[in-house]
Amino acid sequence: MMTHESIDLTTMGQAAQDAAGVLAQLSSVKKNAVLQAMADALIAQTDMITAANQADLAHAQDLPKKFVDRLKLTPARITDMANGLRQVAGLPDPTDQIDKGWTTAAGLNIVQQRVPLGVVAIIYEARPNVTVDAAGLTFKSGNAVILRGGKEAIRSNTALANILQDVLKAQDLPVAAVQLITDTSHASSQALMRLNGYVDVLIPRGSARLIQAVVQNATVPVIETGAGNCHIYVDKAADLQMAENIVVNAKVQRPSVCNAAEKLLIHQDVAKEYLPVLAKALRAHGVELRGDERTRAIVPDMVAATATDWDTEYNDLIMAVKVVDSLDDAIHHINTHNTKHSEAIITNDYAASQRFLQRIDAACVYVNASTRFTDGFEFGFGAEIGISTQKLHARGPMGLAQLTTTKYEIRGDGQVRA
Template sequence: MDKQDLISMGTAAQQAAKVLAQLDNAAKNRALNAMADALIAHVDDILAANAKDMTAAQAKASKFTDRLLLTPARIADMATGLRQVAGLADPTARADQAWRNEAGLLIIQQRVPLGVVGMIYEARPNVTVDAAGLTLKSGNAVILRGGREALASNQALARVLQAALQAVDLPAEAVQLISDPSHEIANEMMHLNGYIDVLIPRGGAGLIQTVVKNATVPVIETGAGNCHIYVDKAADLDMAIAITVNAKVQRPSVCNAAEKLLIHEEVAAAFLPKIAQALRDHGVELRGDAKAQAIVPEMLAATDADWDTEYNDLIMAVKVVASEAEAIAHINAHNTKHSEAIITDNYAASQQFLREIDAACVYVNASTRFTDGFEFGFGAEIGISTQKLHARGPMGLAQLTTIKYQILGDGQIRA
């Protein structure tokens, strides 16, 4: 595959995007439901392809096998996600606002699709389906470039989705998958200006920063999650244990899993041995600062690099702090602007945390694992934006649109 092949894909995607932009909500929903039906009908083919990817990943002892694995239940969840997206309001079917200016012009701020969305992502085949569903509902075409670890799975999913689109008389090119997982082709994709309107990387910090630093196509930065839980001196410690264990161990390889635990020194002696045991019971390796090690001596020593590392694994670094202000300063210095949580029964402490933490999602007394488009009621998500321009947090349908001003007059000219 070379740049000319990508240009051909981009041209086809632009043509498909023109078709999708003119669809009404009913036509979009027919396509989404057809895609969902097709996933269920071809579950055996998809699982067979995924088995090839899993065999290769296990041979390499990859820590991302949980993300890569497909099961009948996970494929059913993908189909459910498509149906839920079909049930959501069409973001392009409404105007944000309308008004008349002094000249009598009617100015309408209308939601419109972005056009062609590019996705570069790693070993998560569910992204293939989520991206296809969300871009179609919002009237966009999508070009997908997944990681080589999930190539067979993604190819199987793309074939099923494209066939479903053709079955309802829509262009298969609305969903295209780049079959060459090389870095060279990914780099060419990052420079496909004029064909891709926006590029969304989804994966680890290395992938995201590579795209952000090298792409000339506009980028929405997503995903890297060095997430923290701060246990305040006024915390309900039983609640803190339950939340911390959930945030760390339920799915440790995902970006909304907690990677760091900060504990106020006034409750550290009572809390740290209990949470350390609870985490160890789930196979979590703990790395602590000197104060944490003094309370739980068997804890490994945390290095400076630990505070900035997204482990995506059963590892957690622990720090004992003297105040909420110290916790906030530490989090803002080391986080990836994704999701942060405080456990406290003190209202003033919770409000300070909400005000001062710089992140897309800030929680009080809840697990960071809720940072998810499905949990937020968006049906699915195309990614979790950690930047501040255009979109922030879980990106659903509205974040895949932009605005067009439609101005209606009756002969006005400007004086």
């Protein structure tokens, strides 16, 4: 027998499929007009959104500071969300794109056309901005979306989803193009993970624990995103000032996000000279440093790193530090402990940089730049739905193009196969 929840989600899934069929036929001009109207509506409803958000914040006093920061919506952040929708409206529509076309030996004309995925589901935590970002990106790429946010942001998410649905209704479009699951129980997320036949792809956004729970329990296709145990390796040929600038930026600029650096590796040949300088610079920004035995021999007042530190994504002003014997040791350590997100080397040795680029297994690999650049906007995609850390379909920042697939359209004039 179906539960009440499964009936509700089945209904939502069917409505989303129907809406996706409508969105797939929309012109780019119409999509862009709707996105602009959504942006205008967010600005116009700023007071209502902040009131809902304040109610969420009032129930979030016991949450860690980093989660409260993600949850909080200010007028400036609401303006940023609206501007994000306008930026998406200004991007090329991937469904207008023909990847390639050719004529076969049999005289068939084949076109590889980019088309929407269909129904995208997203499970996420205390980030109400995801509600708007995801709605904008899926709408522009012609997909319907089913959103399931965390209980901490339910009032904010509901307010935002209602505003977006009001715009859809005013534009004579199906409100099921953007749906929010308001039941924040564990059962609702489990049911969404198993909504086969309705959900074409599920994207989890949040902690490593959330992502792994989805990967392990979902029966619908999943794109794994987010978890970022990111490393910076300071090579023996690194410039110290460059290393200091990059390491501090990658750790401190926004420590709660997935592309912040969590680990610092340093070549033994420069460790005695460089470590005290880097440690002082990081500590000036309030970073707690946890070092291995060789690191603590150079900077004795560091906290001793444990075995679990090397696999931990802190999302906080904490960084573990390790002295390595060689470039190959750094590569081996990174590939053993990373989450395939973003890794960086600082070096003036071209051969070392090439070896690092070729051998590191990650979505994004940097030479002499901060890992904080792993971002759809910074990559020129305009926006992103998340950072994919897997290898199938999409890897790295997922923009509009990654929310589409391809279809082959074949035209003939009576051919049959011999």
